[in-house]
Amino acid sequence: MREYRTRLARVMVVALLCALSSTPLAQQVPVAVPSSSELAGPFLWQSAGLHEPVAVAITQEGLVAVADGCGEIVGLCATDGSRLWKTSTAGTETLVKPAGIAALADGSLLVADARRRCVDHFSSRGEWVSRFAPAVAFGQPTSIAVGSLGRAVSGAATQCVALVDEGCHEIILISAAGEELRRISRESFPMKDGSRALPSQVAFVGSGLLAVSASEQHEIFILDLGDAAAVATGAPTVTASAVSSLSWGGRGPFPGLFNHPMGLAGDGEWLWIADQFNHRIARQSHAAATKGEGKLAYGQHAVFPRAGEGAVHYPVSIAVARDVARGAQRGALAVVCEPFERRVQAFEPRATEEPADLRLVLPKLEGVQSHFGGSAARAGKRLFLHDPESATIVVFDLSRGQPIHVSTLSGAGVKPHETGRIDAMVALNEGRRLLIADGANQRLALFELTAPPAEVIFEPFMGKLVKTRSYARLDLPRDATIVSIAQSDALGIVALCCEGPRIVTLDRSLRIATTLPITAPDTTASAVAIACADDALVGVLFDKPAVICLYRFADNEWKPAGIIALPATVNARNLAAGPAGQWWVVDAMNDSIVVCRADGTTNTLGSSGVADGMFWLPGACARGEGGEMYVVDTGNHRGQEFTASGEWKLTFSLGRTYTRPRTADEVLKIRKKPDAPAVKGATQ
Amino acid sequence: MKLILCVIVLLVAHASHDAASPRDEPRWNEVASNDGSWIVRWRLLVEGKPAELPLARKRFTIELQIESTGDPQETPTAVLVDAQMPEHLHGMNVAPIIALTTGAVGSALATAEGMLFHMSGRWEVDVDIDDGTTVERAQWNITLP
Incomplete structure (x- = not known):
């Protein structure tokens, strides 16, 4: 009762002061300033249940086409994200690793397959039409964009395809008829320190203007492709040096900075950037005078796994269209790919102007x-x-x-x-x-x-x-990638280079090194991990179709010592040598660890989910001193420990460890996100 | 007796003069690289003259003598000198000019001109020694009050 009297007195004092003051009470309450995230546009829908959505394209007829890195392309309805069709074949072949997708003016689709090293042409219903540009030699085609070439000096825009080839780190310009026009080398991407950036993804942002993201360098480049007629005719005066560029970026959270920018999209006015490790889609100007300006961004508040609608988490690709059929009406649409959440989300980009008193929302760390x-x-x-x-x-x-x-x-x-x-x-x-x-x-x-x-x-x-x-x-190809390292007492350090593939052997001072090729299976699989067993046997994991190839070093070469075939559904990510001749294979797509025993039998540990003992995109595992298994549960932002017999023991992260298993609801409650279980299948 | 006293006075004066010289020219400091492949001797110069620590907000030069602990014929092919404040997550605001010259057999001389510690606190000086195969680091701390 006394407490109520105190409160009442306080309210009366405040009211009295307000009455005495000439300023109305309403004006003393701070007016909410719109945030950069709120202004960007409302959430429309999400489509979950995808495997690894890595690229997206939108057609004017209302189709959202998604390239799934697991070997599918999926057609979604722009109205609500419902699934229209899905295909995993290109003619008589099977899609292996679709990495880029773009829509042509007639609504048909081009899909770049990084493993099959080709580009396929599909109809808007997902039917394979033909191989696109069969005469062009691709190394590892990934991002693909369709736009107009040059400044359209003749009046008519010349349709052009720009494609990133990560095999040689070039951009290939191809005519709509499938003829190679020009290659843009890394020399067109100078950094301030004199080095050269490597192109990651592309998008046309105007006639003859190509935006390029350089993820590792956290930089965005705008290339002026030059005169349309000259380029189209392949005139000798048009060379790579004719490409002028402007760039901006750097690593950081503030507007104009990026942390691993990936996918790009242009809507005719703005450049949209999937800023992967800042968990946002940034909208910025690409004009020379105002490059990098613009504070609006989607998402930014998603740092927790399985966060709900509108929260963007590790976006890698974006498509934006200004006029799309969405049911009975037409409107603008932006679609974001989040392979980390296995979903795409759609937004309606609305705001075109930024108010001066915009409240800036930066990536949140709780x-x-x-x-x-x-x-x-x-x-x-x-x-x-x-x-x-x-x-x-x-x-x-x-x-x-x-x-x-x-x-x-x-x-x-x-x-x-x-x-x-x-x-x-x-x-x-x-x-x-x-x-x-x-x-x-x-x-x-x-x-x-x-x-x-x-x-x-x-x-x-x-x-x-x-x-x-x-x-x-190390006697490796230029821009080589060492994807995995292991060590043993007998061999020293062994590092796996996926190009080749090759194994680099080093002593512990790193001064003595030998690089030798290994024989690989005759498939499209890529070497992804290496591990050493106790008896100097080396296992190299190939991803899809998943196999472990065994090698022994003798007579100054790596001699094949056997193959362990894994179930056809496995999409292998990582490898560790377990006790008693076991091999532990991390299956990221199926959220499990496959244990291969020495007697040839296998069993699976874990399943998809957030409860303890379950995984979401597991990234790696390591063997403990007593044969226990540490699993990096990347998609759940945690590690888990299992006993040598495969039983869950504890869950750990930087600030928390616990040994009582928690259900999915309990785990999500810990993450302090009330709207967390919004993705179907996440709370199993 | 007077003669003996004069001799003693002269000897003491001479001895004290000898003792003053090392103070005028600070001795070289010595550190092993982080994998033990090199011995690095270093000292600081201000306007070309040896200087004592600390050197807050004043341009200086680091002079280096680098010797291999293994193959006596081995000399660095390149040297990089930098400094950082690990607690503050930043480095210097300037880029030193580094010159490398080959000294006697098995040793190299290097200078890093234009160093500047613009803040008080712990500075970590990093010397990265490139032998053509690996780049090995030698490092030491300098704390400015």
């Missing part, structure tokens, strides 16, 4: 995050995971029975002690040293932890760089 990437390393009592967003390595101490975060190594950058993209790690010397493969900086980097492993004290400066060795000094 406490400690555990954005673990797809690699893990363990030696002695230390476990190493990495965080792609910040390019750091987190160190866990295992000596107290549960992983305790004791240090963080490195950070984003190009200096020798900094890292760009961490592709692989291996722990050495009982966990006192760590070797990482940095694909963006093209080098191996060896770190040492100064504190003895027995000390469980958080020490942020525990790590120091010992040395680096450039990929260019």
